[in-house]
Amino acid sequence: MRVYDLSPLLDADFPVWPGEPSVQVELIRDHARDGFAVSRLTMGSHVGCHVDAPYHFFAEGEKLMNLPLQRFLIWVQVVEAEGHGEILPQHIRGTRWPGGGGIVFKTGYYRQMRKEGGFYRDFRALSMEAASLLVESGIRFVGIDSPSIEPFRSETLEVHKLFARHGILILEGADLERVPPGEYFLMALPVPVSAADGVPVRALLFQPENEAERAALRNIGLA
Numbered sequence: 001m002r003v004y005d006l007s008p009l010l011d012a013d014f015p016v017w018p019g020e021p022s023v024q025v026e027l028i029r030d031h032a033r034d035g036f037a038v039s040r041l042t043m044g045s046h047v048g049c050h051v052d053a054p055y056h057f058f059a060e061g062e063k064l065m066n067l068p069l070q071r072f073l074i075w076v077q078v079v080e081a082e083g084h085g086e087i088l089p090q091h092i093r094g095t096r097w098p099g100g101g102g103i104v105f106k107t108g109y110y111r112q113m114r115k116e117g118g119f120y121r122d123f124r125a126l127s128m129e130a131a132s133l134l135v136e137s138g139i140r141f142v143g144i145d146s147p148s149i150e151p152f153r154s155e156t157l158e159v160h161k162l163f164a165r166h167g168i169l170i171l172e173g174a175d176l177e178r179v180p181p182g183e184y185f186l187m188a189l190p191v192p193v194s195a196a197d198g199v200p201v202r203a204l205l206f207q208p209e210n211e212a213e214r215a216a217l218r219n220i221g222l223a
C-alpha cells in the first residue's frame with residue numbers, strides 16, 4: 001500500500017496567512033541546564049495542513065474537539081485543478097467521488113508557494129457556484145492544497161459558511177505535490193486540543209494496491 005504524507009513541516013519559516021501568528025518553537029528547558037528538553041509551541045490554529053470545523057465561521061456549528069474521529073477517516077477523490085481563477089462548476093461536473101466521501105483539489109499551491117518564497121495570495125479556490133454543486137451532490141468532506149477553500153479576497157466567506165451549515169469538514173493547506181489524481185483513503189487526524197475552530201493535522205492518503213488492502217481500509221473500526 002502506498003501512503004502519502006500531506007503535512008508540511010511547521011517551522012518559523014512556514015508562510016502563514018497575513019495577520020496570523022507565525023510558528024514558534026521555543027526551547028524552555030534544555031539538556032545542558034536542565035538535563036532534558038521541553039519546547040513551548042506557538043501557532044495559529046489554521047497553519048499548514050489543518051482542518052476547519054463548522055464552528056470556524058458559524059457560531060452554532062459543530063466544534064472541532066466534539067467531532068468524532070470517524071469524520072476524519074474518509075474515502076476521497078483527488079482531482080487535478082491547476083490553472084488560474086476560481087474553480088467553477090464546469091471543472092467539477094463529471095467528477096466522481098466515493099459515496100459518502102469527499103473530494104480534494106490539487107491546484108499546485110505548494111509549488112507556487114515555494115517559488116514565491118512566501119505566502120501566495122493568488123491561490124486557486126472554490127467559487128460559490130462550485131461549492132453549491134458539491135453540497136447538492138451530498139459531499140461530506142472537501143480538501144484543497146491552498147491555504148483556504150475560498151479565494152483570498154473573499155469578504156463574505158460564503159463558501160466556508162455554506163459548508164459549515166451542512167456539516168461538511170474542510171481540509172486546507174494539504175501538500176499534494178507528489179500525489180497523483182485518484183481515489184484514496186484519507187486520515188486527517190487532529191490533535192485533541194480544545195480548539196473549536198480548527199487545528200493542524202497529520203494527514204495521510206492511503207492508496208490500496210489490491211482488493212484485500214482496500215477491504216482492510218473499508219473495515220477500519222474505531223474501538
Ligand SMILES: [Zn+2]
Pocket residue numbers: 046050051052147172198
Ligand atoms: Zn482553515
